[in-house]
Amino acid sequence: MLRRYLRLLGVRLRASSLLAMQYRGDFLLDGLISVFWTATALVPLFVVFQTEQQNIEGWSFGESLLVIGWFTMLQGILEGAINPSLTGVVEHIRKGTLDFVLLKPADAQFLVSTERFLPWHATNVVAALIIFVYGFNLLGRGPSLVGVLVSLVLLGTSVLLLYSLWILTVAAAFYVVKVDNLTYFFTSIFDAARWPAPVFRGVLSFVFTFVIPLAVMTTFPAQAMLGRLPWTSLLWAVVGSILFAFISRQVWLRSISRYTSASS
Template sequence: MRLKRYLRLLGVQLKASGLLALQYRADFLAEGLSSVAWTFTALAPLFVVFDNRPSLEGWSFHESLLVVGWFTLLQGVLEGAISPSLTGVVEHIRKGTLDFVLLKPADAQFLVSTQRFLPWRAVNVLSGIGLFIYAFVSLGRWPSFPGLLASLVLLGTSVLLLYSLWILVVSAAFFVVKVDNLTYLFTSIFDAARWPSSVFRGALAMVFTFIIPLALMTTFPALAMLGRLPWTSLVGAVAGSVVFAWVARRVWLLSIRHYTSASS
C-alpha cells in the first residue's frame, strides 16, 4: 500500500514536469536538439584517439562506443531526473524554506528527489540506445541474453550510484553555505566516465573504481554486453551500489538534523 502511494506521487510529479515543459514547446524542441548535438560532441574525442590506432587498452573503436553509449544514457538520467530535483534542495536550504517539504506527510528525501524532471533529456537515453545498436551492427554480432540481462542489472546499480553520490553532494549544503563548486566538480569528474576504465592507471584507477565508481557505471555495463564481465564483478557492483545508497540515506538523515529553518 505504501509503495502504491509513492508510485502515485511519482506519477503526479512526472505529469507536472511534462506539462510544465510543454508550456514552452519551442524550448522543449531546442533543448532536445541540443541534447542530440551534445551526443555527437561527446564522440569527438573518441574519433581523435582512434584516428591512428586500432585499439586502446584492449578496446576497439566500436567496443568503446558502448562505453560512450552508457555515458550518454546516464548523462540523460543525471541531467533529466536526478540533478534538476536535488539542486533545488540547495535553494530551499539557503532560504530556510525546506520546512514546506519536511512538513508534508511523505518521506522528505523522496519528495525532494522527484520535485522536477526535464523530459527532453530523454533524447540522451535514446541516443545512448542508438549508439548500442550501431556498435553491435558494426561488430557483426549482438549481446547474449545473459549479457543483456547483466547490463540491465548494472543500469539499475549505475542509476542508484549516481543518485547516491548526488545525495551526498547535496547533503553538504546543510553544513556549508555554497555547494555549487562541488556540483560542478562532480559533473566534470563524471565526464571521465566516457572512457573505458582500463585507460586509467595508479591512483586514478583506484579513485574511479572505489571512491567515485565511474567504472561501475559505464565500463562494467559495456563489458557485460560484450560478455567479458566476470560474475564476481557483477555481484560486487550490486553490493557496492547498495552500500552507497545506505550511506547516502544515513548522511541525508543526519544532515536534516542540522537544518535550521526560516522559523527557527
C-alpha cells in the same frame, strides 16, 4: 506504502511533462541541444582512434562506443531526473524554505528527489540505443540475451550509485550552504566515465572504481554486453551500490537533523 509513492511519482512526472510542453518551441529546442551535446561526446573518441592504434588498452573502437552509449544514457538520467531536483535542495537550504518540504506527509528525501524532471533528456536514451546498434554493427555481432539482462541490472546499480553520490554532494549544503562549485566539480568528474576504465591507472584507477565508481557505471555494463564481465564484478557492483545508497541515506538523515529553518 509503495503504491502511494509510485502514484506520487507519477503525478510529479506528469506535472513536469505538462510544464515542459507549455512551451513547445523551447521543448523542441532543448531536445535538439541535448542531441547536439550527445554528439559532442563522441568527438574525442573519433579523434583518438584516428590518430592512435586500432585499440586503446585492449578496447576497440566498436567496444569503446558501448561505453559511450552507457555514458550518454546515464548523463541523460543525471541531467534529466537527478540533477534538476536535487540542486533545488541547495536553494531551499540557503533560503530556509526546506520547512515546506519537511512538513509534508511524505518522506523528505523522496520529495526533494522528485521535485522536477526535464523530459527532453529522454533523447539521450534514444541516442544511446543508436550508439549501441552502431557499435555492435562495427563488431559484426550482437549482445547475448544474458549480457543484455546483466547490463540492465547494472543500469539499476549505476542509477543508484549516481543518485547516492549526488545525495552525498547535496548533503554538504547543510554544513557549508554554498556547494555550487562542488556540484560542478562532480559533473566534470563524471565526464571521465565516457572512457573505458583500463585507460586510467594507478591512483585514478582506484578512485574511479571504489571512491567515485565511474567504471561500475559505464565500463561494467559495456563488458556485460560484450559477455566478458566476471560474475564477481556483478556481485560487487550490486553490493557496492546498496552500500552507497545506505550511506547516503544515513548522511541525509543526519544532515536533516542539523537543519535550521529560516524561522529558527
